[in-house]
Amino acid sequence: MISVHNKALAETITVERILGKVEGTTNGPTVVFFCGIHGNETSGVFALNEIFEKLNANLVHGTVYGILGNLKALQEHIRYKDQDLNRLWTKEQIKKTKEKFILNTEEVEQLALLELLKSIIKSHSGPFYFVDLHSTSSYSLPFITINDALINRRFSKQFPVPIVLGIEEYLNGALLSYINQLGYVSLGFESGQHDAADAVNNSIAFTYLTLVYSGVLNKESLPNFSTYYKQLEAQSQNTFDFFEIVYLHSIHPKDSFKMYNGFKSFQDIKKGTVLAVNNGVVLKSDYNAKIFMPLYQNKGVDGYFIIKRIRPVFLVISALLRRLKMDSLLILLPGISWLDKKEGILKVNLNIARFFAKSIFHVLGYRSKQITLNSLQLNNRERVAKTAMYKKKWWYKNKRDYSANV
Template sequence: MALLQQKNKRAALQKAFSQKPSRVVGSYSQGLAGPRIFVVAGIHGNEPAGVVALQRLFAQLESNRAPFYGQIIGLRGNIQALQENRRYLKADLNRLWRDEMIEKLPGQMMDADGQEWLELADLLDHLRALAEPQASQEPVVLVDLHSTSAPSCPFLIDCGDSRLAALFNRWPIPRVEGLDQVIQGTMIQYFMARGIASFAFEGGQHQDPLSAENHLALLWLLLSDLGCVPEAQQGRRGHYADQLKATVNCLHLRFRLKYRYRIQCGEAFRMEPGFSNFQPVSRGQVLARNQDGLIYCPMDGFIFMPLYQREGDDGFFIIQPVEEEGE
């Protein structure tokens, strides 16, 4: 019975993805020892900038032909949602990465409404190599590329992995801590629990052409700082570091999550227009409204990821600089 289920699973996957763009955006290696980097873009289908950046990166690597140490693999996240330019179809693919959910995969995939389960199973198959034991001690890193519905400078989601602290400190962009404490079931949480250094990077607003450029810049910084490209390529690193620095519009580079507004089922939530990421807000300021009236800011701080799209469960967050806490 289990074998039949496994065969059915494989057949469903092959049928579901045979007429779609490839899961693999690209893979590059020259066979030289070095880090292994897995990059997932478009796990939310209305966030295509990361896919564009990966396509540009692999084209640059192929044309450059300078020595390259290690391997980088780029993957599409939610392929069907990317084709339809929707965050998700039936379920948020970046909330399904829980052990109890993954254990149900064979049955969920046979559901008529199980598109995201099919995506999860196929993406997981491509990422299983992350958790395989390696004879080499070279770093293994997972990067999740995103964009936001509100205008935003690029920023990092820091889940507290000490192995990444030195990298983050070198990059001239803000990072936000604590999001992993309130949002569960993400891909990077799943692989962090399996010992893989993982982080998310937000390149900017969905529709902003600079978002793809920011994703590309971050990937080049990562390749440079992990030693994948030789020092002769450091001029390229400097160019992309300057590009990212020029997009940052906040005075602080380290923030911590302090408040989350979670949208309830059936709530007619609507953000007030005009907010951008990292914009200062004050206690008592009107931020949004619903069927019951106005929604006020609970504290002084900076608004983070205000929701300006139909799909999503989080209306907004409030963050504060870590430095103000004396840390």
């Protein structure tokens, strides 16, 4: 445990965690890449190191940052020391941490990241793009995870990789969920299996495409654009669909969990497929779907996810209903009321509204969190999204498709 009294240490760490910063000669967006939020996921660190060595400020419009996450865990090449840094980013947890005098390793790291994040937002006018580079313990196609806001959907779909929605409903306290609540475009990129060469190369390709799509680099100034695009296209095995998480098997601290060998993210599974053993109990799939992020490392509380493909027609309907703000009608239904209208948070009394399907809320942009046995909290990303900051961008208006010329 570390005694912090209080900002001095956090500010010292903040200085050394800036892996790279390039300010262009012309105005433009601010793109922030995080890497090493988990200390055993170093592909993003290697990728950003290579990119910042080559990035020419004369070609940059705006500002690009590379930010190291968990410095202490990175030094030891472990996921975390005391607590998962990517599970601390709720407003309630941040408030508790700020009120503490004795902090653990990850709480110190979080305060430093928080100060740096605030400084970046205060120092620039935007538009802002935040990307968190990760890797997985199992073999996987490269993929994007996003909180389900239209600004995230539209930006993410430019990349030739699968996109997974709804992770915020299952993972509490992720860094990108916190940033998304601030209203900015934010996405996670999982580049492949830890320490694999492909994971580094995929992170490099994804980072360069992000710089082009955001407007930081002109496509013409990146001669290898088509090479990077085709690389991700091939690595993702031409899987460009949207998927939704339908199940997570959570692991409790005292559980004895073991995933069966050989599962890969996006692998098809059938109902009844034996997946893992937890405390001697054999776990089988209840779905005909795909396995997602099976756990093959010692640390972690997420055993495995199950995902299903979203049919494109539902994405179109969802976008239309959100633009029309049809979610305003929800409070007319019995058992549903505003918990915080400004933040887009509804409360659902399950004793009254138990019959409402999750899918209805999902279409309208709401993701649920269980508050009590009898109530849900529903968060809407659209009501806090800074859409005005992005709505004139080509990717938001679907005016251009860079892949057409690849």
